[in-house]
Amino acid sequence: MTRFAGVLLALSLMASGALAASPEAAYLAARDKYIAEIKAFEDSKASESAIQAAENKAVADLEKRLRDIVGPVAVKGFPPADTLNLALREHDEEFGDLDGLTSNSEGQDVVVTTRPLLMAWLEQMVKDEVKDRRLPTDVDAAVRQDGFYTFSLGADAAFAKYADLPVMKPPGADLAVGALGVFQQADGPWTPDWIVATVIKGNRVFVASVRHKPPVGKIPACGAIWAKAKREQAAEALEQDDKDYRACFNAHAPKERFFAGLTNEAQSLVNRLAGE
Numbered sequence: 001m002t003r004f005a006g007v008l009l010a011l012s013l014m015a016s017g018a019l020a021a022s023p024e025a026a027y028l029a030a031r032d033k034y035i036a037e038i039k040a041f042e043d044s045k046a047s048e049s050a051i052q053a054a055e056n057k058a059v060a061d062l063e064k065r066l067r068d069i070v071g072p073v074a075v076k077g078f079p080p081a082d083t084l085n086l087a088l089r090e091h092d093e094e095f096g097d098l099d100g101l102t103s104n105s106e107g108q109d110v111v112v113t114t115r116p117l118l119m120a121w122l123e124q125m126v127k128d129e130v131k132d133r134r135l136p137t138d139v140d141a142a143v144r145q146d147g148f149y150t151f152s153l154g155a156d157a158a159f160a161k162y163a164d165l166p167v168m169k170p171p172g173a174d175l176a177v178g179a180l181g182v183f184q185q186a187d188g189p190w191t192p193d194w195i196v197a198t199v200i201k202g203n204r205v206f207v208a209s210v211r212h213k214p215p216v217g218k219i220p221a222c223g224a225i226w227a228k229a230k231r232e233q234a235a236e237a238l239e240q241d242d243k244d245y246r247a248c249f250n251a252h253a254p255k256e257r258f259f260a261g262l263t264n265e266a267q268s269l270v271n272r273l274a275g276e
Contacts, residue, residue: 027066034054038055076272082103096133097151119139162246163180176199193213
């Protein structure tokens with residue numbers, strides 16, 4: 001059984017106090033109905049054109065529902081977020097990503113959703129049958145984990161955090177978090193080149209990534225781990241080296257000259273997400 005349980009999931013969400021009789025509940029019920037319908041088409045060996053037509057209809061309806069729920073979105077420096085941040089076919093990589101509206105452009109992405117939809121998503125992620133996909137239901141804890149950005153931004157690579165970036169909450173925001181890392185398809189270590197951030201303000205949740213263009217220097221104190229990782233052949237050992245290097249980087253980065261600039265970039269991003 002996948003983490004989406006079709007109509008049963010929708011009913012359970014609708015029964016909860018946070019979502020009962022809300023537009024989010026109606027959206028989730030419609031989403032799960034469409035997922036079940038598309039799966040039925042695939043199971044019946046329907047033509048790809050028939051499946052695509054059903055998917056296009058579903059996406060158009062869900063995008064409209066989300067635009068009504070989220071409202072107009074204008075984040076300075078980003079194209080309008082008006083595309084569904086979700087795949088409806090269970091075998092697609094983006095299946096199960098955070099429900100919201102997204103804009104994708106070269107070197108930057110943003111997803112906008114609501115608090116109830118974020119909580120509904122986390123309630124499913126904490127029970128995911130794949131351990132590496134699980135996230136805590138506590139929002140403050142979830143947004144500080146690598147997997148949150150992997151599965152909210154819909155990337156085709158996993159986010160690996162190299163350093164927390166100490167940003168301040170913009171006026172009116174309830175939460176603002178920033179981090180430096182990479183989107184990787186294989187264990188590193190790599191030179192981190194992405195800044196990610198999450199901002200919650202009012203009923204809206206913003207999750208974004210922007211590519212950091214100026215190079216981030218290597219940290220001398222972590223050089224031995226870097227060198228060991230570059231020699232490593234065994235997958236398990238490389239995975240551990242990757243984790244060790246990132247932990248070392250996070251511990252020493254605040255003392256490096258490049259850190260203040262990174263923090264300023266992250267602060268600028270969270271300010272834009274909050275509408276400053």
